[in-house]
Amino acid sequence: MxxxxxxxxxxxxxxxxxxxxxxxxxxxxxxxxxxxxxxxxxxxxxxxxxxxxxxxxxxxxxxxxxxxxxxxxxxxxxxxxxxxxxxxxxxxxxxxxNIMDSAAGIISKVLNDKDDYGRGSSLKGRKIMLEFSCPNTNKPLHLGHLRNDSIGSAVARILKAAGAEVMKVNLINDRGIHICKSMLAYRKFGNGATPESTGMKSDHFVGKYYVKFDSWSKEDDGALAEAQKMLQDWESGDEEVTSLWKQMNKWTIDGIEETYKATGISFDKVYYESNTYSSGKQEVLNGLEKGVFYKEDDGSIWADLSEIKLDKKVLLRGDGTTLYMTQDLGTAIARQSDWPFDQLIYVVGSEQQYHFQVLFHILKKLGYIWAEDLKHLSYGMVNLPDGKMKSREGTVVDADDLVKQLGEMAKEEIIAKERGDDVGDIDGTAHSIALGALNYYLLQVSPSKDMIFNPAESLSFNGNTGPYLQYMGARISSMIRKFENQKEKFAGIEASSSVLTVEEEKELIKLLISYPEVVEQTANQYNPSALTAFLYELAKTYSRFYHDNPVLNNEDKVIAVSRMELSKAVLQVFRNGFELIGIPFLEKM
RNA sequence: GCGUCCGUAGCUCAGCUGGAUAGAGCGCCGGACUUCGAAUCCGUAGGUCGCAGGUUCGAAUCCUGCCGGACGUACCA
Missing domain, CATH: 3.30.1360.70 (Arginyl tRNA synthetase N-terminal domain)
Structure with a gap:
């Protein structure tokens, strides 16, 4: 095109x-x-x-x-x-x-290139590190994380499709005051309970104590001070605190990994704050020596940001313990030396824009020229129809619950439509449909925008949804199966693009041609929603086409074969596009 | 206050490197299954693109101001 x-x-x-x-x-x-x-x-x-x-x-x-x-x-x-x-x-x-002049060419290109159709080279040679997810080890994943994971994985695959070498990294937030809060509550109220003894998923088990801390701290003014004391003990390597920390972290991480597995999220490398915070601290101290930072009377270390018209930022507490910013400095520096990237993209919520502005600026001040190559891919909040998600009011949508609920809905649908026998693996198919629904719902909105998550709507499988796309894929697959079963009927018949004369056929050809451009555009804009829109358009066009025009059942065998070829090409683009935005492809559903 | 982002149909969202009547889905109303799987398709109704200026032959799209909203401006992350 x-x-x-x-x-x-x-x-x-x-x-x-x-x-x-x-x-x-x-x-x-x-x-x-x-x-x-x-x-x-x-x-x-x-x-x-x-x-x-x-x-x-x-x-x-x-x-x-x-x-x-x-x-x-x-x-x-x-x-x-x-x-x-x-x-x-x-x-x-x-x-x-005369677009149909190129129809035969494009169809055979798609069918020959297969999974590679749409892959480009605009980012060839670029080494891009992409950070996303970044869970805290004090509670399970919620809907906000799902949006993050969805955007992060999709962008990673899209950049790769545009030719970049991509390294997906996670950063486990496994230290800090919030972690101490759940540890403290567990030590105080846990009575030695374990996920096994309570039968709870281990990350949910830990999350329970984080909530517990919140209610306890309301009754007891000393709670926070105790948590701060625990943080000091942890940073100084106190044995009892360390072993409790290890135990609880393991519980949370094990649980979160289960969720990753269920939602198809993976990483090439995982960083832990607990490994990088001390190098961050060292960087701050070095910066102080070089005169880049300054020290307050209470011993805390600060950066003056007036040159970028911001206030000042604390980098190290008076008691020597580190902060989020401290460790992020250490992490970034470690990453550049681990895998010298051309670009590092942080997929993090828009509420942290200030943080990244400061982080990037401080790295520049410390003399790291690659700080210019850092990017905050910021995305908006996920709200509910009646307002914000609030953990205290129990309105947080839990990731595991949501995926499970979507799966159950899909299963009911399969059974209601009497598709069970055809589908075979009902639970597996239902789960794939759930993921298709979820990822499509989360990715169709431009990242920069806040979005409203309507549970009822997300559970719908009609209209502009992931399952609609999956359905189109399954329908074409079904047709191809039938075609293969009666191959002898079409023996010796050659496809010819000259019989593709219907308006929709032309539209489909144009869409097939433009797919690689869409992938490139999506990569340039870091915006998977361009791709969801394209795939929906393709599905709608195909749907209209085959509804009105017999493909396999066409009395003209040349038309039948030619339309089959076109359908196979459309299917291939579905497969490739689905892959990029995390919609499982289904032969049957 | 300052900073960032957002404001398009009843609802959820596209469109925003400026171009011919602003598009989908849901919901509403009405049609289409003896025919490749109806998780489908077709049609009707529904919009001063927050408001006001400006740039331009031309603005939902670019600029400025205002109004409204979200987030941030923590020794939380």
């Missing part, structure tokens, strides 16, 4: 030039690239549209006239005439390209 566009820009450019020469005026444009290509409002009007308004001043005539002149010139150009037909529509020149 890009090449076609380029050549048409050239044609229009040339036509304008000659028209201008004839009139003895300047064309008012100096390069073909600056000619804007758009699409006509309706597909039957053509494939590309060129507005003539911008040239009116230079050519000293109305855009309508210019459109007429351009069309006349185009008609005199052999290469242009061969490539398509053109017409004026008021001030526009509409071009209808």
């Amino acid at each position: 890009t090449d076609l566009k380029k050549s048409w820009q050239e044609y229009i450019f040339k036509a304008l030039k000659t028209a201008a020469d004839r009139e003895n005026v300047e064309a008012g444009i100096d390069s073909a690239e600056n000619i804007i290509v758009s699409s006509p409002p309706k597909p039957e009007m053509g494939d590309f549209a060129f507005a003539m308004f911008p040239f009116a001043k230079a050519l000293r005539t109305s855009p309508q006239n210019i459109a007429g002149m351009v069309v006349k010139e185009l008609e005199n150009m052999e290469d242009a005439s061969a490539a398509g037909t053109f017409s004026t529509a008021g001030p526009y020149v509409n071009v209808k390209i």
